[in-house]
Amino acid sequence: MLSPVILVPAVLNGLMTGALYALVALGLTLIYGVLHIINFAHGALLTAAMFAAFFAYRLLGLDPYIAAVILTPLFFLLGYGLQRFVIGPASHGDDRNILLVTLGLAVVIENALLYTFRADTRTINLPYAFDVVEIGTAFLAVPRVVAFGATIVVALCLWLIMQWTDTGRAIRAVAKEKLGAELAGIKVAHIYAVTFGLGTACLAIAACLLIPSYYVNPGAGNAFVLIAFTVVVLGGMGSVVGALLGGLFVGVVESLSGLYLGESLGQIGIFVMFILVLLFRPNGLFGERA
Amino acid sequence: MRAIAPILVAMAVLAAVPLITASNVVLNFAVMVLLIALVGQGWNLLGGYGGQYSFGHAAFFGTGAYATAILQMQYGVNAWLGFGFGIAAGALVGAAIGALSFRSGLRGSYFALVTLAFAEVLRIIASVAPITGAGVGTLIKLDLRPEAFQFQGRAPFYWILLGLVGASLILVRAIEGSRFGAYLVAVRENEDAAKAMGVDATLIKLGAMTISAAMTAAGGCFYAQYFLFIDAGIAYGPWISVEALLAPIIGGIGTVFGPLLGALVIKTVGEVTKLMTGDAPGLDLVIYGCVLILVIAFAPRGIAGIADDLRQRFRSHRTAAPATPAALEHGRG
Numbered sequence: 001m002l003s004p005v006i007l008v009p010a011v012l013n014g015l016m017t018g019a020l021y022a023l024v025a026l027g028l029t030l031i032y033g034v035l036h037i038i039n040f041a042h043g044a045l046l047t048a049a050m051f052a053a054f055f056a057y058r059l060l061g062l063d064p065y066i067a068a069v070i071l072t073p074l075f076f077l078l079g080y081g082l083q084r085f086v087i088g089p090a091s092h093g094d095d096r097n098i099l100l101v102t103l104g105l106a107v108v109i110e111n112a113l114l115y116t117f118r119a120d121t122r123t124i125n126l127p128y129a130f131d132v133v134e135i136g137t138a139f140l141a142v143p144r145v146v147a148f149g150a151t152i153v154v155a156l157c158l159w160l161i162m163q164w165t166d167t168g169r170a171i172r173a174v175a176k177e178k179l180g181a182e183l184a185g186i187k188v189a190h191i192y193a194v195t196f197g198l199g200t201a202c203l204a205i206a207a208c209l210l211i212p213s214y215y216v217n218p219g220a221g222n223a224f225v226l227i228a229f230t231v232v233v234l235g236g237m238g239s240v241v242g243a244l245l246g247g248l249f250v251g252v253v254e255s256l257s258g259l260y261l262g263e264s265l266g267q268i269g270i271f272v273m274f275i276l277v278l279l280f281r282p283n284g285l286f287g288e289r290a
Numbered sequence: 291m292r293a294i295a296p297i298l299v300a301m302a303v304l305a306a307v308p309l310i311t312a313s314n315v316v317l318n319f320a321v322m323v324l325l326i327a328l329v330g331q332g333w334n335l336l337g338g339y340g341g342q343y344s345f346g347h348a349a350f351f352g353t354g355a356y357a358t359a360i361l362q363m364q365y366g367v368n369a370w371l372g373f374g375f376g377i378a379a380g381a382l383v384g385a386a387i388g389a390l391s392f393r394s395g396l397r398g399s400y401f402a403l404v405t406l407a408f409a410e411v412l413r414i415i416a417s418v419a420p421i422t423g424a425g426v427g428t429l430i431k432l433d434l435r436p437e438a439f440q441f442q443g444r445a446p447f448y449w450i451l452l453g454l455v456g457a458s459l460i461l462v463r464a465i466e467g468s469r470f471g472a473y474l475v476a477v478r479e480n481e482d483a484a485k486a487m488g489v490d491a492t493l494i495k496l497g498a499m500t501i502s503a504a505m506t507a508a509g510g511c512f513y514a515q516y517f518l519f520i521d522a523g524i525a526y527g528p529w530i531s532v533e534a535l536l537a538p539i540i541g542g543i544g545t546v547f548g549p550l551l552g553a554l555v556i557k558t559v560g561e562v563t564k565l566m567t568g569d570a571p572g573l574d575l576v577i578y579g580c581v582l583i584l585v586i587a588f589a590p591r592g593i594a595g596i597a598d599d600l601r602q603r604f605r606s607h608r609t610a611a612p613a614t615p616a617a618l619e620h621g622r623g
Contacts, residue, residue, distance in 0.1 A: 038399040040345070090587035096343055097586050099402055100539065103345065104586070107532060108579035114572035218572075226410065229403060271411045278404045279394040 009138035010255045016144035018251020019151040020206060024224050025231035025243040026155060027202035033238030034175040034195040037095060040102040041082075043225030044109035045200055049075055049207030050216040051113060057124050057211070064126075065146070068208035072201045079200025084193035114218040121217040129212050147209040154205055155244055158198070162240075171195055175238070227254075230274040236283060293467060294460050297546070301456040308445035317444040321516065323550075323557045324451045325509050329530065330537030330549035331458040332505030337535060338544035339462075339471065340498040341478030345402045346409030347506050347534040349387065352416065352525030354380040354507030355514040359428045360421060369439035373511045380507020381500050388499035392492045397481070406531070413526035427521030430514060439515050447516055454512065455550065458505050463546050465501075474498050475544075506534060529575070536578055540585050542594025551593045556581070 024046060031039045049071065056067035082105065091097035131142040162168040173181040174191045182188050206224075214220070231250050235242025250270065257269045307320055329351060337343050358376035361367040367375070391404050416422045423429075434440045441447060465471040473494045476484040485491050514520050533556065538544075541552025559581065560574040567573055589596055 038403060040402075086583065090583055092590065095398055096341070097590065099343060099399055100535070100586055101583055103532075104579045104582035106579075107582070108576050111572035111575035111579065115570055115576060119571070226407070229407075233403075268411060268414055271407055271414070275390075275404060275407050275411070278396065278400060278407070279390050282394065282396060282400055 005137050006259070008136060009140075010259050011252055012135065012138045012140060013144070014252035014255030015248055016140060016148045016251070017255065018248035019148040020210060020247075021224065021227050021231050021250055022244045022247025023147075023151045023154060023202055023206040023209070025228040025235070025247050026158065026240065027199035027206075028225070028228050029232045029235065029238055029240060029243040030158070030202070031196055031199040032232065033240075034171055035083075035098075035192055036238075037098045037102070038229075039196075039199065040099065041105040041109065042199075042203070042228065043222040044106040044113075045075075045079070045221070046203045046207060046224055047113060047216070047218060047221030048109055049204045050211055050214075050220055051117065052204070053208045053211040054122055054124060054216050064124075064208040064211045068205055071204040071208060075204035076197040076201040078197075080193045080197035082200070083196035084189065087196070088189055088192060110218055110222075117218065119217060119219075121215045123215045124211060126212050141213060143209070143212040150205065150209055151244075154202065155240070158202075158240065161198075167191075167194060226274070227270055230270055230277065233274065233277050233282065293463055297456065297459045297463060300547070300550075301452060301459075304452055305449065308448055312443075312445075314444060317448055319557060319561060321444065321448055321451060323553045324448070324455050325512060325516075326533050326537050326553035326557060327550040328451070328455050328458055328512070329506045329509035329534045330541075330553055331455070331462060332502040332507075332509070333534040334538035334543065334545075334549050335462055335465065335505065336495075336498050336502035338538050338548065339465070339478065340474045340495055342495060342499070343398075343402050343535070344405040344499075344502075344531075345535070346405030346407070346531050347502075348526045348528065348531040349405065349409040349412050350380040350384050350503040350506040351510035351513070351530045351534070352409075352412060352520075352522075353383045354510030355520045355525045356416065356422055356428065356510075357507075358511040359430050359514045359520055362430060363428065364421070368437070369515065370437075373439065373508075373515065376511035376514075377504050377508050380510065381504035384503020384507075385496065385500045388496045388503075392495050392499075409526055409528075409531060413522050416526055417522035422522065425521070427519060427524075428514075430518040432518065440518075447512075451512055451516075454508055458508075459546055459550070461501070461505075466546065470494065470497065478544075532575070532578065536582055538592075540581060540592055542592035542597075545592075545594040548592055548594050555593070 024042070028039060028042050031037065031042075052071055052074075053064050053067050056062040056071065057064060060067075062070075086105065087098060087101050091101045126143075128142050132139040133142060133145050134140075160168075162172060170181065170186045170191050171194065173184070173186060174188055174195075178188055181191075210224075227250060228247075231246040232243055234250065235244070235246030250273075253273070254270060261269065304320075304324075308317060311317070329347065332350070333344065333347050354376040357379040358369070358372045361372040361375055362369055387405065387408050391401055396404055418424055432440070434442055436446070465474070473484065473489045476487070476489055477491045477494055481491050510525065513524075533553075536556055537552035538549045539552065540555050541550065542548035556578055559577055563574045563577055585592060591598070
C-alpha cells in the first residue's frame with residue numbers, strides 16, 4: 001500500500017491540484033487580509049470566470065491560456081467595480097452587512113448563470129489536454145503541470161506587487177492600520193476595491209488554468225471555494241504564504257485520502273477537516289494570531 | 291396580554307383565509323409564506339436578536355424533515371409523535387453545532403462559515419447514506435387520516451402551520467420581554483461588554499441557537515408532512531438557508547413580525563417572477579439576491595424599519611399641524 005510507485009504519483013498529483021486550490025485561496029485570503037471580510041461571492045465569481053473561459057474558447061476559439069491575458073484584467077475591473085460600487089456602498093461599513101451583501105451577490109451570480117446556461121455540464125476538448133509529462137514513475141497531465149507553474153508565478157507576482165509598488169505598500173498600510181492610512185492620504189475605498197479586484201483577477205487565472213482539464217456548470221466554482229475556505233483557514237486568514245502552503249497541503253491530503261478511502265468519502269474528509277480546523281485552530285496551523 | 295394582542299389579531303385574520311377561498315393555488319401560496327415565516331423566525335431569534343448570522347439553517351430544517359420521514363417510514367412511529375421527535379432532533383443538532391462553535395469562540399464570518407460547512411456535510415451525507423434513501427430521496431406513504439397527519443384538503447394543514455407560526459411569534463415576543471432576551475440583545479450589541487457585566491454569553495447564545503433550530507426544524511417536519519417527499523437537495527440545500535435569512539432581513543431584522551412580513555414579500559416576488567417568465571430555474575433566486583442587497587443598502591431595518599420611520603414622520607406632522615403658538619414652538623424645536 002505504501003510503495004513509492006503508488007505514493008509518489010499520488011503526492012505529485014496532489015501537489016498539482018493543490019496549486020489550483022492555492023490560487024483560488026490566494027484571492028480569498030488577500031481580500032480577507034485587507035478588508036477583513038470573508039467573500040462569500042468568491043465561488044460564484046470563479047464559476048463566472050470559468051464560463052467566460054469556456055465561451056472564449058467556444059465562440060472566439062481562444063486557447064484558455066491566451067484567454068487568461070484578456071480575462072484577468074477584465075475580472076480585475078469586475079472585482080474593482082463590485083467592491084467600489086456595490087459591496088462598499090451597500091454595507092455601510094458594517095461587517096455583518098458585508099457578509100450578507102457578498103452572499104446576495106453569490107446568489108445573484110450563481111442563479112443568473114443557472115438561468116442563462118441551465119444546469120448542463122460543459123467541457124472543452126483541447127489537443128493537449130491528455131498529454132502527459134513523465135517524472136520518475138509519475139505521469140502528470142500537461143494542463144496540471146502548467147497550472148502548478150502558473151500558480152507559482154502568480155504568487156511571486158503578487159508578492160512583488162505587494163513589496164515593491166506604491167499600490168502594494170498602500171494595500172499593506174490599509175491592512176495594518178486603516179485609519180492611519182487614511183490620514184496619510186491613502187484612499188481607502190480605492191485600495192479596498194483594488195484588493196478585491198486583485199482577488200477576483202486570481203480567479204480569472206485559476207479559471208483559465210482549470211478549464212482545459214475540468215468541466216463547468218453553474219455550481220462548479222463552489223466545490224473549489226469550500227476547499228479554498230479550508231485552505232485559507234488552515235493557512236491563517238490573510239496570510240499569502242499560508243494560502244500557498246495550505247493549498248498544496250490540502251491537495252496532497254485529498255489525493256491520499258482519495259487513494260485510501262475512495263472518492264466520495266474524500267469529499268467529506270475535506271469538510272470534516274475544515275470544521276475541525278475552524279473549531280480548534282481558527283487562526284490557522286501556521287498563521288499569526290488574528 | 292397586551293404584548294401579544296397584535297399577534298392574536300393577526301392570527302385571527304389569517305385563520306380566515308381558507309374560509310374565504312378554497313383555491314388550492316391560494317392556499318399553497320399561503321402555506322409557503324407561513325412555512326418561510328416559521329423557518330425565518332428561527333433564524334431571526336439567533337441572527338436578529340442574538341446577532342449570530344447563520345448561513346446554514348438548512349442543517350436544522352433538513353434534520354427535522356428527515357427525522358419525521360424516516361421515523362414514520364422505517365420505524366412505524368406515529369406521524370404526530372414523529373413531528374415532535376423531528377423538532378427535538380433539530381434542536382439537538384442546533385445545540386451540538388452551537389456548543390462546538392461558541393465554545394471555540396467563533397463569531398461573525400467564522401460562525402457563518404462553520405454553519406454553512408455543517409449544512410453541506412449533512413447534505414453530502416444525506417445524498418449517499420442508505421437510511422435517507424440516498425440520491426432517490428425519502429417518500430412518505432399516502433395515508434389520508436388525521437391520525438397520520440395527512441388531510442384531504444389543504445385547509446387543515448394551513449391551520450396547523452398557522453398555529454405553529456402563532457406559537458413562534460408568541461414565543462419570540464415572550465423572549466423579547468424576558469431577561470434571557472435582554473441578555474441576548476446585549477450579546478448582539480457588544481459581546482465583550484455583556485460578558486464583563488456578568489452575562490454568560492456562550493450559554494445565552496447556545497440557548498438561542500437551540501430554540502432557533504427547533505423552530506426551523508418544525509418547518510422542516512411540516513414540509514415533509516405536507517409534500518410527502520424530501521431529498522438531500524430540498525432538505526439540506528442552500529435554498530432554505532437563504533430564504534431563512536432573507537425573510538427576517540427584508541421584513542425587519544430583530545422584530546417579532548419581521549419574518550412573517552418578509553416571507554410574504556419574497557413569496558409574492560417569487561410567484562410574480564414565475565408568472566411573468568414561466569418556471570425558469572434560478573430567476574426567482576436572482577431577484578431574491580438583488581432584493582437582499584437593495585434592502586441592506588437602502589433599508590437596513592427592513593419593512594418594519596420603513597414603517598417605523600413613516601409613523602414617526604406622520605406623528606411629527608400631526609404635532610406640527612395645529613396653529614396654536616405652543617404647538618408651533620414645539621414644531622420648530
